[in-house]
Amino acid sequence: MTHFSMKTQISQEHDVLTLRVPGDLISTNAEAYRTEVARRMEGGGVAGQDWKTFVVDLKAAQMVDSVGLNLIVTWIKWVRDRGGKMRVVCSGGNVLRTFKFTRLDKHVELVEG
Amino acid sequence: MPSGRGTPRVLVVDDDPMCLLLLEILLSKQGYQVVLAENSDAAKRQLTLAGAGHFDCVVTDYRMPGGNGLELLQWIRAHDSDLATIMMTAEGERQVVADSLRGGASDFLDKPLCQETLRAGLARAIELTGRQRRVGQSEAAVLGLRQAQERLLEEVDINFGVRRELCFHPKQETGGDFFNQFRVGPNQFLHLLTDVSGHDLQATYLSAYFQGVVRGLLQRAVPLPEILETFNRILHEDLCQTEGGAGRPSGISASVAVCAILVDLDASVATVWINGTAAPTHWLPNGEATTVGEAGGFPLGWFPELESRCAVQRIESGSAFCVWTDGLADLASHLKVSELSLAWALQRARREGVKPxxxxxxxxxxxxxxxxxxxxxxxxxxxRPLFLEAYAGNQAGAVDVAQAYWRRSLELALPELSDAILHDVLLASREALLNALIHGCRTERQRSATFAISACRKMRTLRVCVSDPGPGHSFDIEGFKHRGIEGLVTAHRGLILMKCLAGSLSTRKNGASVTMEFAW
Structure with a gap:
């Protein structure tokens, strides 16, 4: 199980902004991710730069729970408000099934990586 | 001359007739019964004819035609391993001495022989033979005891209308843990699990003695609480004498933890007495489990007044109990798994004839x-239950620890679960528990949610039940199941997730109690 002690990585290449989540996205770390991402993207950092696609890289995650999904929904809305597109990359298996179960795959581009 | 079963018998082996004669005279004078052999082959014939255990010592020359002393020594080690052998060597044959000792010779003597050295060496060798044989007999007795204990515990199944299944793993060859069944009425059966402190022969003996005392007193219609009081008094008085040093030099100084379950089929109740053991778990065929009574209390022998923890459980056809000694609790804690899942895994391994x-x-x-x-x-x-836990309302932050504990336990008890099923069970359980703690218990420490998992191997189904003391909710899971979750609040997303992950989901108490099933 991964906790937020492992730092997220945010990088931009051309017009693609990528957030790499280093482990599970679950109730015990989602709030920390929310705060960290908001701080780095809205508090200066990369927020002012041009990007059209926001990629959430969940390849290292084995589990995304309802609080993690809540955060994903928040980011979906946030990206929509900025006229961008959102893509979620996962390693398949359980995380992919969770997105399909909950129909979030209809709202984001879901890619197996 | 050492005393023992009678005149010690010594076999002397040497190809030198003068040496044989000399040793015969010397040893006979010292009170030994002496048998002579002129070479290695003759010695083997004598030893074979007499049988293992006949001679008390062999004194053999090293240099002999045919087979040397070292070869004879190896033969003796193979045929009568407790028999001490003294090697006679010429002065200065250091390599022979080294090889002899390495080969298992108990001693060596330089030729020409010194009478006093011979006397002392022989006495030591005969004592060594006796000691080794006594150790061998003790080991054989312990092994026999263990086999008897295992047979009594695992094979002898007296069908009293209450079927028992026992799994026993002593720390050493034998142990003080025991289980017994007694008929105390036409449809009343007493089940007694005992755990005597220690893991040795004394513990085994004391356990057997306790079982015998209980049987005798029960036959005289003495009530169980009175029997426990009596045994407590005996052990406590003995412990006091031992500790005080004024009594016998070596008292029992042992205690006995006891869990007694009296099953009354006519009244459909089971009464449980607990003295220093875990509390038994009772469950129904649907996996609904309860802990009967409260674990702990004190074993018999610790204090003059006995305080049994007593509880009554309603039973019905299909009811089952599981109880264990503290060795299981210790191992579960070491492995960081639930005690019930470890009990399941051990019983399963026993049925499959495997020792994990x-x-x-x-x-x-x-x-x-x-x-x-x-x-x-x-x-x-x-x-059958795998978990029966209670989580305080303020433990939502520790859900990762709980989830890791569930995972280890499930992997131990049901190694056949696929990664996908395990993920679904863990995620749905996590959601259910978080809902129960945050909404049902309002994160208050004084409130708690119950969490239980049970499984049926034949139906390959796992059942998760989570209940909280809250009022439940009015959310229509079925109605929202197919609409996706993007417009929902987090709590409802959790419910939808549970519904999607589980093969079936049902609720009671307006949703405050949820049961999910997973097929594997």
């Missing part, structure tokens, strides 16, 4: 006893 490797990590004897009020075929279709 992790048992070697146990620090104490382990005895697990299952009692079934149903026949074996009905039990196959029943659910």
């Amino acid at each position: 490797g992790y048992v070697s990590q146990a620090m104490d004897d382990i005895l697990v006893a299952d009692l079934h009020l149903s026949d074996a075929s009905a039990e196959e279709n029943a659910y």
Whole structure:
């Protein structure tokens, strides 16, 4: 199980902004991710730069729970408000099934990586 | 001359007739019964004819035609390993001495022989033979005891209408854990699990003695609480004498933890007395489990006044109990798994004739006893509990720790679960528990949610039940199941997730109690 002690990585290449989540996205770390991402993207950092696609890289995650999904929904809305597109990359298996179960795959581009 | 079973018998082997004659005279004078052999082959014939255990010592020359002393020594080690052998060597044959000692010779003598050295060496060798034989007999007795204990615990099944299944792993060859059944009425059966402190012969003996005392007193219609009081008094008085040093030099100084379950089929109740053991778990065929009574209290022998923890459990056809000695609790804690899942895994391994490797990590004897009020075929279709936990309302932050604990336990008890099923069970359980703690218990420490998992191997189904003391909710899971979750609040997303992950989901108490099933 991964906790937020492992730092997220945010990088931009051309017009693609990528957030790499280093482990599970679950109730015990989602709030920390929310705060960290908001701080780095809205508090200066990369927020002012041009990007059209926001990629959430969940390849290292084995589990995304309802609080993690809540955060994903928040980011979906946030990206929509900025006229961008959102893509979620996962390693398949359980995380992919969770997105399909909950129909979030209809709202984001879901890619197996 | 050492005393023992009579005149010690010494076999002397040498190809030199003068030496043989000299040794015969010397040793006979010292009171030994002497048998002579002129070479290695003759010695082997004598030893074979007399049989293992006949001679008390062999004194053999090293240099002999045919086979030398070292070769004879190896033969003796193979045929009568407790028999001490003294090697006679010429002065300065250091390599022979070294090889002889390495080969198992108890001593060596330089030729020409010194009478006093011979006397002392022979006495030591005969004493060594006696000691080794006594050790061998003790080991054989312990082994026999263990086999008897295992047979009594695992094979002798007296069908009293309450079927038992026992799993026993002593820390050493024998142990003080024991289980017994007694008929105390036409449809009343007493089940007694005992754990005597220590893992040795004394513990085994004391355990057997206690079982005998109970049987005798029960036959005289003495009530169980009175029997426990009596045994407590005996042990406590003995312990006081031992500790005080004024009594016998070596008292029992042992205690006995006891869990007694009296099953009354006519009244459909089971009464449980607990003195220093875990509390038994009772469950119904649907997997609904309860802990009967409260674990702990004090074993018999600690204090003059006995305080048994007593509880009554309603039973019905298909009811079952599981109880264990503290060795299981210790091992479960070491492995960081639930006690029920470890009990399941051990019973399962026993049925499959396997001794799991992790048992070697146990620090104490382990005895697990299952009692079934149903026949074996009905039990196959029943659910057996793997978890029965309570989580305080303020423990939502520790859900990762709980989840890791569930994972280890499930992997131990049901290694056949696929990664996908395990993920679904863990995620749905996590959601259910978080909902229960945050909404049902309002994160208050004084409130708690119950969490239980049971499984039926025959139906390959796992059942998760989570209940909280809250008012429940009015959210229509079925209605929202197919609409996706993007417009929902987090709590409702959790419910939808549970609904999607589980094969079936049902609720009671307006949703405050949820049951999910997973097929594997």
